[in-house]
Amino acid sequence: MVRYGDFRFLVDCGEGTQRQILLSGLGFRNLNKILLTHGHLDHILGVAGLLSTIIRWESIEDIDLYGGRDTIERVSDLVTRIVCRGTRVPASIHFHVIEKGGTLIETADFRLSCFPVLHRGTDSFGYRFERKSRRPFLPERAEALSIPPGPWRRELAAGKSVTLPDGRRIDGEDVLGAEIPGTVLTVVGDCGDPRPLCASVAGSDALVIEATYLEEDAAMAKKYSHMTARMSAQLAKDGNVGRLILTHVSRRYRDRDILREAAAVFPNTVVARDLDSFHIPDRPEDAEG
Numbered sequence: 001m002v003r004y005g006d007f008r009f010l011v012d013c014g015e016g017t018q019r020q021i022l023l024s025g026l027g028f029r030n031l032n033k034i035l036l037t038h039g040h041l042d043h044i045l046g047v048a049g050l051l052s053t054i055i056r057w058e059s060i061e062d063i064d065l066y067g068g069r070d071t072i073e074r075v076s077d078l079v080t081r082i083v084c085r086g087t088r089v090p091a092s093i094h095f096h097v098i099e100k101g102g103t104l105i106e107t108a109d110f111r112l113s114c115f116p117v118l119h120r121g122t123d124s125f126g127y128r129f130e131r132k133s134r135r136p137f138l139p140e141r142a143e144a145l146s147i148p149p150g151p152w153r154r155e156l157a158a159g160k161s162v163t164l165p166d167g168r169r170i171d172g173e174d175v176l177g178a179e180i181p182g183t184v185l186t187v188v189g190d191c192g193d194p195r196p197l198c199a200s201v202a203g204s205d206a207l208v209i210e211a212t213y214l215e216e217d218a219a220m221a222k223k224y225s226h227m228t229a230r231m232s233a234q235l236a237k238d239g240n241v242g243r244l245i246l247t248h249v250s251r252r253y254r255d256r257d258i259l260r261e262a263a264a265v266f267p268n269t270v271v272a273r274d275l276d277s278f279h280i281p282d283r284p285e286d287a288e289g
């Protein structure tokens with residue numbers, strides 16, 4: 001689950017997700033956006049359980065599911081033929097087919113976008129969550145300029161120029177502080193070839209990506225279109241990301257072996273465990289902002 005402001009996103013929904021949400025204590029409130037990386041069963045089977053629970057509630061809020069065409073086809077089959085069998089799929093469930101990379105959701109301070117990922121014949125997508133860069137409104141400057149309370153403050157905060165009732169013209173520049181850089185989290189599911197990803201993950205403050213195999217099993221990684229820990233670490237290094245969070249580790253390995261291999265290439269790596277929580281902080285430059 002990715003949380004930002006009032007947004008709650010679930011990236012993929014494997015078997016047991018509903019139970020993990022309960023265990024985590026995060027709850028289902030506002031959890032109304034499900035982003036699917038691809039249609040392999042270990043990434044979508046939990047949609048059935050989650051939606052069947054939500055559908056049973058008296059009033060359900062709108063739920064949006066996003067994914068490539070094959071992924072959405074598979075998930076809507078699951079919902080239409082299994083979960084809602086014999087009844088109508090509630091109008092509040094919306095399936096969104098992603099045709100190509102680009103912006104999915106945008107507000108004044110936030111942008112969710114997606115980009116294509118190569119993984120064994122699927123129409124896979126990765127997701128980029130961006131808190132936009134911003135310039136803070138400085139109330140002490142507004143006070144110094146004797147700007148009266150009113151709609152102009154909002155306009156100035158948005159960087160616009162306003163004319164005050166006393167005829168003075170004030171520019172947004174006069175009341176805005178230095179730019180605070182944005183914060184970016186990139187989440188990639190399964191991946192067989194990281195080369196086209198470098199531009200998409202470049203500069204992320206944190207990158208979540210799979211590391212199914214160790215390099216000693218690189219042949220198997222290639223065969224099944226997955227990453228080794230070293231490949232993911234190399235991607236993080238090439239993309240100059242801040243922190244690397246590895247997931248989807250094969251049960252044949254111990255986490256510490258995956259970590260050792262990755263950290264040799266990219267030291268700021270963690271292997272995520274179930275129910276771990278990570279905070280992606282603002283960049284150090286905005287310490288005074």
Ligand SMILES: [Zn+2]
Nearest residue numbers: 038040119190
């Ligand atoms: Zn897969």
Ligand SMILES: [Zn+2]
Nearest residue numbers: 040042043190
């Ligand atoms: Zn998988």
